[in-house]
Amino acid sequence: MCGRGSCLEIIIKIIIVITNNFVTVKALKDGIPITTPSFYMSETSLTDDVIRHVFRSATKEEMPLLSERIRIIREAGKVLFEVR
Numbered sequence: 268m269c270g271r272g273s274c275l276e277i278i279i280k281i282i283i284v285i286t287n288n289f290v291t292v293k294a295l296k297d298g299i300p301i302t303t304p305s306f307y308m309s310e311t312s313l314t315d316d317v318i319r320h321v322f323r324s325a326t327k328e329e330m331p332l333l334s335e336r337i338r339i340i341r342e343a344g345k346v347l348f349e350v351r
Contacts, residue, residue, distance in 0.1 A: 294321045308344025 294301035299313075299321060307313045318337050322330045330336065 290321060297321070304344040304347035306344070307340050308348050310341065313340070313344075 291301055297320070299317060300306045301321060305312075315337055318340065319329070319333065322333065322336070324330060
């Protein structure tokens with residue numbers, strides 16, 4: 268058994284993994300190579316509009332902190348591209 272706090276952390280992590288997998292599958296089905304670092308490090312390939320499309324909501328509300336997430340996605344792409 269886990270304490271209340273640690274169980275909550277585990278549940279949150281599982282939800283994040285499921286959400287990220289859903290977004291990845293949605294992007295790949297739309298023909299967006301979201302799993303390719305050279306694609307998502309590029310502002311010309313992966314425009315802000317494409318990212319908005321990938322992370323679109325079922326409501327009209329935009330994803331919180333979207334500009335920060337875009338910066339992090341591009342930074343991660345650059346690091347992964349350099350490492351390979």
